[in-house]
Amino acid sequence: MFVPNPEVIHENRLRAMARNAKNGIKDIYLHWTAGYYGQDYDDYHLCIDKDGTVYVNCQSLLEFKQHTYGRNHSSIGIALCCGVDACCWLPDGCSGFDVEQAFEMPHCARTECALVDFGPEPPTVVQIEAMARVVAILCEELCLPITPQTVMTHCEAAFADCYGPGDGDADMRWDLWFLPQTNLYGELEPGGPLLRGKANYYLQHMENAA
Secondary structure, eight states, X not given: OEESSOEEOOHHHHHHHHHHHTTXXXXXXXXXXXXXXXXXXXXXXXXXXXXXOEEXXXXXXXXXXXXXXXXXXXXXXXXESOBTTOEEEXXXXXXXXXXXXXXXXXXXXXXXXXXXXXXXXXXXXXXXXXXXXXXXXXXXXXXXXXXXXXXXXXXXXXXXXXXXXXXXXXTOOOTTSEEEOOOSTTEEEEHHHHHHHHHHHHHHHXXXXX
């Protein structure tokens, strides 16, 4: 549901909420809203706007939210406010799970690569960095490792549960399948490894500063 006047949350409160949820959270799932910048939705515990502003949609991170099919218990859902009208295309004769390379339209039309059109409101560099930092903060306070088993994009969860790109499900989800990281001919990075890598970087620097 759309939240007309979203509440901004800052690091100290986020850390306090995470400490209060310790031992009750097993997983973190990363999404986009498939909406516009500035549109917060309460399907997620936290949403991140184009400028990195973080919105909170709960009083406790233990609150149940319907963000990831079949995976909503003991989990946190975080979404980027972006992605309206985004589309993706699979390479010919290839399942989505096997795709290793993608390009942003219209930079590449090679048949072995996936193609992505992020639409008029794509994920911003600031959003991506903010999501990684939020994951690092949560995992530090929750004592969760940042691994593919504990921190997943919705697309990674969808592949595991057979409703990702190429699976033929009418409710296919591909949130953060690939993300922009460089401007090198429109080549994209796999979203899960990119976000986990950045989050681990932030976590390491937090620990070193402690």
